[in-house]
Amino acid sequence: MTINERIFFQRLQQFGIEKPEREYRFTPFRRWRFDFAWPYKMVAMEIEGGVWCYGRHNRASGFINDMEKYTEAAILGWRVLRIQPEQLIEAAQMVARAINYHE
Numbered sequence: 001m002t003i004n005e006r007i008f009f010q011r012l013q014q015f016g017i018e019k020p021e022r023e024y025r026f027t028p029f030r031r032w033r034f035d036f037a038w039p040y041k042m043v044a045m046e047i048e049g050g051v052w053c054y055g056r057h058n059r060a061s062g063f064i065n066d067m068e069k070y071t072e073a074a075i076l077g078w079r080v081l082r083i084q085p086e087q088l089i090e091a092a093q094m095v096a097r098a099i100n101y102h103e
Contacts, residue, residue, distance in 0.1 A: 004088045011092030017099055020045070026078060032069045034080070043098045044073065045081045045091060 009019055017038070024037035026044065034044035073080050079098055083091045 004085075007089050008092055011089065012095065015092060015096035017092070017096055020095075026073060027076065030069075030072070032072070034073075034078075038095070038099055041099045042076075042078050043081070043095065044078050045083060045095060047085055047088065048082050049085055 012019065020036035020038050022036060023033045024039060024044065025031070025033050026037065026039075035047050037044040070080055070082075081091065081094055081098060083094070
């Protein structure tokens with residue numbers, strides 16, 4: 001676990017949010033997984049790497065696969081937060097807002 005992940009989990013705790021499930025498989029039909037998920041609220045978070053270095057998510061095939069994954073997640077009712085690795089610490093507040101949105 002990275003230092004940013006530790007801080008992220010601490011901040012989640014401060015907001016009263018439990019730790020997420022990691023590598024959560026959200027559909028039995030594909031091997032798609034979310035980096036972090038709170039299934040009881042249908043909220044997930046994806047950390048998108050390679051933004052500036054033409055990584056897998058930026059190449060045509062990776063981008064198309066991600067579109068298919070996120071579309072299926074939306075059809076199933078998931079709210080997916082997509083962040084850059086550098087945003088992990090501040091993402092705790094985003095997660096708290098998403099989880100508490102309808103309360």
